[in-house]
Amino acid sequence: MCVARCSHCVGVSLVPLAILSMAANALLLFPNLETRFLLEGHVTREATWGTGLWASGFLVLMVSRGFVSGSSKTGCCAFKAEMLCQVGYSFVALVAAGICFLVSSTGLSVGPLCLHNSTRGLNWEVPLEKQFIRDRHYLFERERWALACVEPQGVVLWNVVLFSLLMATSGIQVLLCAAHTLNALLGILCGPGFRNNKVGPA
Numbered sequence: 001m002c003v004a005r006c007s008h009c010v011g012v013s014l015v016p017l018a019i020l021s022m023a024a025n026a027l028l029l030f031p032n033l034e035t036r037f038l039l040e041g042h043v044t045r046e047a048t049w050g051t052g053l054w055a056s057g058f059l060v061l062m063v064s065r066g067f068v069s070g071s072s073k074t075g076c077c078a079f080k081a082e083m084l085c086q087v088g089y090s091f092v093a094l095v096a097a098g099i100c101f102l103v104s105s106t107g108l109s110v111g112p113l114c115l116h117n118s119t120r121g122l123n124w125e126v127p128l129e130k131q132f133i134r135d136r137h138y139l140f141e142r143e144r145w146a147l148a149c150v151e152p153q154g155v156v157l158w159n160v161v162l163f164s165l166l167m168a169t170s171g172i173q174v175l176l177c178a179a180h181t182l183n184a185l186l187g188i189l190c191g192p193g194f195r196n197n198k199v200g201p202a
Contacts, residue, residue, distance in 0.1 A: 003187035004079070007086065010180045011067030014093070017169045017176075018061040021100065024165045025052025031112075031152035042115075042124055044159060046107030056100035056170040060177075063093040067180065076191050083187035090181040097173035104166035111138055112159040114149030122150065 028047035029038050037043055066089050111128030118125070127148045128138040138144055138156075145156040152158070 003083070003183055003190065006183045007067050007083075007180065007187070010176050010183070011064040013176060014060055014064035014067070014173060017173050018057050018064065021052040021060070021166060021169045021173075022057035024162045024169070025050055025057065028052075028107075028159065028162045028166075031155045031158055034152065037152055042113060044107055044110075044113045044126075046103050046110070046163075047159075049103055051100040051103045052166050052170075055096035056166070056173055059096040060093050060173055063089045063177075079191060080188050083184045086184040087181055087188075090177045090184060094174055094177035094181065097170045097177060100170040101167055101174060104163045104170060108139075108160065108163040108167065109137075112149065112155045114155050115151045116148060117150055128156065 025047065027033075029043055029050075031037050031043070067086060111126055113124060113126055115122055116125050116127040118127070128144065130137060138148070139160070149155050
């Protein structure tokens with residue numbers, strides 16, 4: 001096993017995940033691909049926080065670049081110094097992806113902000129949010145989805161798919177960054193690769 005190769009692979013793997021996160025969060029801001037809901041402030045709160053854009057997106061993308069470039073360092077001391085820096089990078093990316101995962105899971109759990117026909121008339125609210133612990137979660141009652149929101153049409157499915165995608169990408173990022181932290185620590189202890197540290201035959 002080669003520490004440098006693993007670092008490079010993790011860096012490359014994080015790139016498409018970061019791009020997917022940014023795309024998913026961007027789409028969450030424009031239900032039905034319409035701008036008016038964002039301009040009017042009628043977008044789900046967790047989507048407006050943009051954690052898929054700046055956390056699992058931009059920050060992870062910058063860190064992945066460091067993983068790829070750092071894996072090409074030559075010389076034992078230079079490599080170990082770079083691995084020490086990458087432990088810090090990994091921690092930053094892990095926290096960023098973790099924040100995105102928590103925010104996305106909250107957005108998925110609470111449900112979308114939409115125009116709801118309640119007993120008080122049409123109001124912008126979060127109609128699918130659980131009011132009591134004993135209430136059944138809306139994710140298990142798909143028949144409520146179409147009736148909950150007058151507009152944006154289909155916003156429940158829109159949010160479920162995109163927040164689920166954000167949870168998946170940020171969750172994988174957390175696992176990759178945690179694995180890379182261990183890999184970087186191994187690089188500090190053992191150098192660029194195990195093969196170079198093996199004692200050859202006399």
